[in-house]
Amino acid sequence: MQNDTVLKIEGLRKLFPAHRRIFGRIRHFVHAVDDISVEIKRKESLALVGESGCGKTTTGKVLVGLEEPTDGRIIVEQEDVTPLLYDSESLARRYVERTYVERFSKMTDEELERLSGIDRIYAERFLKLSKNAPKFLAEFLDNRRERIWQLRRRVQMIFQDPYESLNPRMTIFDIVSEPLNIHDIGNLKEREDRVAEMLASVGLTPPETFMFRFPHELSGGQRQRVAIARALILNPSFVVADEPTSMLDVSIRTGVMKLMMKLAEDHHMSYLYITHDLAVARYMSNNIAVMYLGKIVETGSTEEVLQNPLHPYTKALLAAVPIPDPEQKRKEPNIKGSVPKPIDPPKRCRFFDRCPYAVEYCEKNDHPQLVEISSNHKVACYVVSGEAK
Amino acid sequence: MLLSVKDLRMHYKTKMGYVKAVDGINFDLDSGESLGIVGESGCGKTSISMTILRLLPDNAEFRGGKVLFDMGSGPVDFVSLDESEMRHYRWRGISMIFQAAMNSLNPVYKVGDQIIEAIQNHFPQTPIDKARQKVAELFELVGLDPSRMDQYPHQYSGGMKQRAVIAMALACDPKVIIADEPTTALDVIVQDRILKEVRKIQKKLNMAMIYISHDIAVIAEVSDKIAVMYAGKFAELADSVTIFKKPMHPYTYGLMHAFPSTVGEKTDLVTIPGEPPNLLNPPKGCRFAPRCPKADEMCQNQEPEYVEVEKGHFVACHHPVKVGEVVQFYAE
Numbered sequence: 001m002q003n004d005t006v007l008k009i010e011g012l013r014k015l016f017p018a019h020r021r022i023f024g025r026i027r028h029f030v031h032a033v034d035d036i037s038v039e040i041k042r043k044e045s046l047a048l049v050g051e052s053g054c055g056k057t058t059t060g061k062v063l064v065g066l067e068e069p070t071d072g073r074i075i076v077e078q079e080d081v082t083p084l085l086y087d088s089e090s091l092a093r094r095y096v097e098r099t100y101v102e103r104f105s106k107m108t109d110e111e112l113e114r115l116s117g118i119d120r121i122y123a124e125r126f127l128k129l130s131k132n133a134p135k136f137l138a139e140f141l142d143n144r145r146e147r148i149w150q151l152r153r154r155v156q157m158i159f160q161d162p163y164e165s166l167n168p169r170m171t172i173f174d175i176v177s178e179p180l181n182i183h184d185i186g187n188l189k190e191r192e193d194r195v196a197e198m199l200a201s202v203g204l205t206p207p208e209t210f211m212f213r214f215p216h217e218l219s220g221g222q223r224q225r226v227a228i229a230r231a232l233i234l235n236p237s238f239v240v241a242d243e244p245t246s247m248l249d250v251s252i253r254t255g256v257m258k259l260m261m262k263l264a265e266d267h268h269m270s271y272l273y274i275t276h277d278l279a280v281a282r283y284m285s286n287n288i289a290v291m292y293l294g295k296i297v298e299t300g301s302t303e304e305v306l307q308n309p310l311h312p313y314t315k316a317l318l319a320a321v322p323i324p325d326p327e328q329k330r331k332e333p334n335i336k337g338s339v340p341k342p343i344d345p346p347k348r349c350r351f352f353d354r355c356p357y358a359v360e361y362c363e364k365n366d367h368p369q370l371v372e373i374s375s376n377h378k379v380a381c382y383v384v385s386g387e388a389k
Numbered sequence: 390m391l392l393s394v395k396d397l398r399m400h401y402k403t404k405m406g407y408v409k410a411v412d413g414i415n416f417d418l419d420s421g422e423s424l425g426i427v428g429e430s431g432c433g434k435t436s437i438s439m440t441i442l443r444l445l446p447d448n449a450e451f452r453g454g455k456v457l458f459d460m461g462s463g464p465v466d467f468v469s470l471d472e473s474e475m476r477h478y479r480w481r482g483i484s485m486i487f488q489a490a491m492n493s494l495n496p497v498y499k500v501g502d503q504i505i506e507a508i509q510n511h512f513p514q515t516p517i518d519k520a521r522q523k524v525a526e527l528f529e530l531v532g533l534d535p536s537r538m539d540q541y542p543h544q545y546s547g548g549m550k551q552r553a554v555i556a557m558a559l560a561c562d563p564k565v566i567i568a569d570e571p572t573t574a575l576d577v578i579v580q581d582r583i584l585k586e587v588r589k590i591q592k593k594l595n596m597a598m599i600y601i602s603h604d605i606a607v608i609a610e611v612s613d614k615i616a617v618m619y620a621g622k623f624a625e626l627a628d629s630v631t632i633f634k635k636p637m638h639p640y641t642y643g644l645m646h647a648f649p650s651t652v653g654e655k656t657d658l659v660t661i662p663g664e665p666p667n668l669l670n671p672p673k674g675c676r677f678a679p680r681c682p683k684a685d686e687m688c689q690n691q692e693p694e695y696v697e698v699e700k701g702h703f704v705a706c707h708h709p710v711k712v713g714e715v716v717q718f719y720a721e
Contacts, residue, residue: 051576219664249429249603251661251680254647258660276576279606279649283658306651320581322606324648326629333581338546 005075006238006270007040007063008118012072014058018343031342032058034294035072037370040238040287045264045271047285047302049278051317051339054291056274060240063272064157065148073099075118076154077237083140084148096140100126101133153183156231160243162223166215172199173211176229183234198229201266203259221252225259232263242274257283278321282306287376290314293342293350295367300377310379312355349382361388390459391597392418392441392483392565397454399440407450408668410436412621414454415695415703420564423591423598425612425629427605427644429665433621434601435488438567442483443467443475458482460564480511484563486554486571493554494542500553501538507560527556532586548579555587565597572607584610605648609633614701617641620666620676623695627702637698637709640677642716659718675707682718683708 015029033055040046048056061067063074065085074082082099083092104112104126112123129135159165166175176195180186186194192211199207202225215223224244231239241260245253261284264271273284281288282302289299290311298311309315316335323330334356349355349362362368362382370378371385382388397414400407410433418424428434439445441456456467460482467475487493495503504527505520515523525535531552542550551571558566568587572580588611591598600611608615609629616626617640625638636642646659663680666672672679678688688707695705710716 051578221664249665250605250644250647251429252664254649254658255660255662257658277649278577279651282651282655283649303655316578318651320577321651322581322584322604322610323652324606324609324633324645324650325653326609326612326633328652333578335578338548338579339576 004041005039006042006077007038007272008075009036009038009059009063010073010075012036012059012062012074013070014055014062014067015070028344031294031345033062034342034345036289036291036294036296038289038296038299040270040272042237042270043264043268044286045273045284047273047275047281047288048291049275049281049288049317050291051276053293053339053342055294055342056291057242059291060157060242060272060274063240064155065152066157073118076151078118078121080118080122081151084144084151089141089144092144093137093141096137101136105131105133149183153179153234154237155240156234156236156238157240157242158224158227158231158244161247162215162220162227163247165227166223168215171212171214172204172218172226175215175226176233179230179234185234194233195229198233199226201263202226202229202232203255204229219252221248221256224248224256228256228260228263232267232269235267236269238270238272240272240274243276244273245280246275246277253280260284278306278318290317293339293345295350295380296370297351297381298377298379299370304374304377308377310373310377310384311351311381312357312383313351349380351381357383359383359388390417390457390464391420392459393455393457393464394437394441395455395457397437397440397456398452399436399445400450400452401436401446402448402450403669406669409621409671410668411440412671413695414623416616416623416626418565418597418599420597421592421595423588423600423611423613425600425602425608425615426618427602427608427615428618429603431668432618432665433668434618435569437618438485438569438599438601441467442479442485442567443470443472458565480507480561480563482563483565483567484558484561486558486566486568488570489574491542491547491550491574493557494550496542499539499541500545504538504553504557504560507557511561523560524556527559528553530559530590531556532582547575548583551575551579551583552586555583555590559590559594562594563596565599566591567599567601569601570603573602573604580607587611605644606650617644620671621668622676622705623703624677624706625702625704627699631702635712637702637704638677638706639681639683639708639710639716642710643718661718675705682716683710 012033013035014033016032017026018028018030038046048059050056058067062069068086073080083095086092100122104123112127115123126136173195176198177191180191196207199210204210204222204225245256248256275281285302288302288305289296292313298305298314309318316333319331319333336354347366349367352358352362368380368382370380372378394414394416397411399411400409414437426434457464458467501524504524508520508523509515524538528535528538533549533552572583602608612629614628615632617624619640625641633645636645643659643661649658661680666676674690675688675693678684693705693707695703697703
């Protein structure tokens with residue numbers, strides 16, 4: 001059961017400094033991602049949806065190592081990869097000390113054995129090394145470069161804009177084979193075969209006619225297919241897809257969406273599908289997490305959340321999506337004001353200022369935790385959970 | 390008829406040849422009516438509005454057609470007017486809400502002053518207090534606080550800028566308003582508010598509107614009738630319910646079934662194979678023929694005529710889709 005989890009994010013936070021001064025400490029922070037936890041099972045995909053500025057892209061960037069996490073733990077296939085996401089070794093060391101060494105050192109053997117999940121794996125290792133902290137640390141930090149590379153093979157990213165994400169001076173073959181070059185896989189002949197196979201599987205057939213062309217000779221849809229081929233050529237177990245179809249026209253978009261679903265099945269792969277479009281999320285994911293100002297406010301299976309939204313924000317968001325049918329009338333989105341800036345937000349519920357149902361309880365207490373309302377459907381709202389009367 | 394466009398043609402001259410961006414467009418628009426033009430990027434939908442308003446870049450070549458506009462004193466053909474006469478009709482006759490609101494406001498002038506400038510340009514006799522009063526009314530109309538008219542654009546949020554641009558377009562009480570993707574850069578909740586505002590104002594002032602978008606769902610919300618544009622031509626035009634319930638052009642049919650929705654049953658989405666044609670050398674026959682599952686030899690060679698099949702329902706297709714027919718698209 002546990003082994004089915006491809007990705008687990010626990011309490012991820014990412015703060016950006018705001019109003020940086022030349023001297024003196026940074027006092028204000030943009031809370032881009034603030035304590036989010038999600039889990040993706042093998043072959044399942046999670047859609048991360050929300051409006052611009054809610055932190056969905058930042059989450060994706062942290063996962064592929066483009067941004068350092070401020071706090072939190074990221075586990076890819078039963079391995080804590082967080083130390084590999086820090087640029088400097090000292091930060092990675094500090095993380096391991098804080099997360100494992102200091103905590104484990106205080107525990108008795110019995111307590112260590114009683115731990116569960118990923119903690120248990122590392123506790124066992126800690127006991128095996130007879131509680132030798134330096135050796136335990138070294139296991140995390142040795143071969144750092146090599147292990148960062150290994151992680152990159154497993155976690156890949158597809159970007160939004162295929163006009164910007166492909167180097168205009170490289171041929172399609174160079175672009176798609178670059179990961180093979182970097183990871184030194186195969187010789188030229190083998191790489192050629194692999195690239196041809198990959199191009200064929202993303203629908204660029206016959207591959208020979210595409211291999212030695214340049215990105216400017218391709219259309220938007222074809223470019224995005226090249227970007228997908230590049231992301232998948234190393235057979236990753238998990239791909240962060242950041243709005244991969246939002247730049248494409250409708251008639252081409254469905255083709256790319258279907259292709260991505262088929263490839264996920266063929267390669268036993270999962271997506272973290274980042275999108276602002278709830279209708280696209282419906283087709284691209286099994287589960288969905290709705291983000292608002294750095295927090296996940298509702299999560300559950302996609303169909304359930306879209307058909308039976310519980311959080312007032314999800315309800316408003318869904319009611320605001322235009323329906324491609326002139327005879328259907330939508331409900332009025334019930335939401336006040338506009339999105340505030342996430343700089344040093346107050347402790348209370350993030351949605352308080354805009355919420356039509358907010359009561360005094362919501363203002364006095366911290367941001368609510370996600371509470372399971374029905375099986376696999378969690379909501380972070382005091383009013384929905386019944387905690388606030 | 391308030392606005393009547395007849396066989397409008399405009400091509401862009403490039404090094405490689407002529408891009409046939411607008412190639413024989415026909416439609417009529419009555420006051421109080423709203424026409425949605427939906428099409429994919431590069432199909433020429435923005436070029437139509439630029440051709441109507443004669444706001445064309447230097448490499449554009451007008452290739453014929455008529456734009457008849459009637460403000461009550463008989464139809465005037467925009468094509469035959471010179472630049473100064475044309476200026477008389479912009480803003481007062483037809484005004485436009487442009488795609489990127491953030492870029493349509495001058496950052497160094499107060500928002501109110503920019504609208505006053507537009508009013509005084511077209512009605513030089515307007516005293517300043519009258520103009521300010523008009524701006525305050527317009528702000529009220531689009532849902533902005535009138536006290537904000539003395540603020541600068543950077544003090545506005547994206548949605549507020551869009552509202553200001555709409556207020557500006559309404560400044561000279563136009564008869565027709567052309568909205569070119571005014572909500573594309575906005576989040577859904579803001580988009581929803583702007584769409585409702587636009588529709589409400591259009592109905593309240595009994596204006597005619599041309600709403601241009603690539604998003605069928607948005608078009609469905611604001612239009613009385615919808616034109617589906619493909620490769621420089623209208624493929625189909627009908628009232629919005631007919632377009633959605635009884636599409637006759639295979640492209641319209643494909644588009645309707647390619648669009649995901651959050652409501653209703655989760656149906657299988659259609660993929661239209663191939664890509665839109667390059668307008669430098671569009672296909673000889675029907676422009677959709679290379680991607681159309683119903684195309685035959687006639688479609689490859691002979692361009693279908695744009696005909697009225699029912700009252701108000703125009704289609705350009707040799708083999709229109711029948712009611713209840715299921716068209717199978719074969720993706721690659």
